[in-house]
Amino acid sequence: MSNDDQYDGVGGTGQTRTRLPDPPSDGYGGPRRTPRSSRGLITVVGVVVLLIAAIAFANRSGDTPDTTTADKAPDTTSTAPTGTTPVTTKTAGIPKGFAHDEQGAQSAAANYAVALGSDGMLKKDVRHALVDAVYTPEAAAQRKGAQDAAYSPAFLATLGLDANGNAPQGSTFVTRAVPVGTRVESYGPATAKVAVWYTGLVGMSGAKSTTPVRTTWKTWTFELTWAGDGWKVTSDSQQDGPAPVPGDVAASTSDDISKAVQEFGGFTYAR
Template identity: 55%
Template structure:
């Protein structure tokens, strides 16, 4: 995909957790050693209750162990690796990558889980404020894309993020905002889906949200929220997943909440103080 397909408004542009509550111990207001002596009938009921709780605990532990085995094995390999009954939105448990190259996570596993992790991190990089900085953009393109696509993409990006475009969003030729203003482009992957996977090639969709715009007292491009889905076609190259092409479309978008709008200073401070994440499926 050519960056010309991107939205030209400067906004081009986790994981679920299940908790099992174990049964709590039974008991009245009196301790085992205090108060009136229990009748034999009451003792029998208590014994049955205790046995029931123990059985439930054992069943819960067995279920948790079985679920853990399922999640760690799901999504890998070239075939139908998903276990029957596994929730598609559950985290798979693949170990995150250990390293970064040019500030971007690298060394993803050659698996369905690994390619989803790669797509998530690439979405964050390609829709970041850094992509508007010529020097940083070169590093991102060379890290994210297939080697035979780099030269073409560098030319296309330079054409898309022209001086006219940067002027429109209030940035100088180096992608820097005016004094007293902070340009914001933060992307957060909400979920991923593999639509094709065949060993050395995959197509992954990444559902994203984020904050985009300029935080400043006199800005005409205030920071706002956006929802969009990016589609990546990736190939295994040089021991890692690389992007061959990508595209973006709006949504799915939820109804806006009644959140109190923060000031420009609060948004700028949050961008400076809160760091991002390395994403793993």
């Protein structure tokens, strides 16, 4: 028998109802029963209406809360951000001074993903400064030559850029990494391994662009070491995903994308 069959018969389609014996009498003429009337319902409705009215009154603009009442408003710490306060100093435009703890390692990894995913990597001098700020001296020395070869004039040309990494006049080359979250793979006072899940924007925004700005989803994993005054990267790797199903928001025009990139700055990411 289906669930529907089990419940459809209740209340008048031939199913037998059994009346249980009344509870023992209280000695005064039979069992007591709670009278059913609309009085209880009216009372409940009245209380709800009064409660709604009180909330609306308390939320009116310009009202001053009554601090003499027993019920106090929630303390501001109940909705305050958790984690270490974001740093205020920078090197080569990259936040520095992250805490020597697990949260600091996550903050460093997230900000390093932003820096290494920026358009500064397309220009040799800026790229070298970013690499020196993010990696240990040994790791930086190993990467500079390989990256210089990778960002060759021929490669930049495939992106629509000139040999110096500049976009054509009237166009904007967009490349950004936007962290979605971090995950600690391992942590110790001297070393840490942190994965950064991020969405990326990459492409040329312009009327004549053949490579419009698109989104990517990747996970960037950093091996970090504490180098005396901060976290430094010793090695890193990337893999695709996790990627959500694309949304149904219509693509913006190239002008809107160019303006957004120029007008909306990035964040200092802190855990």
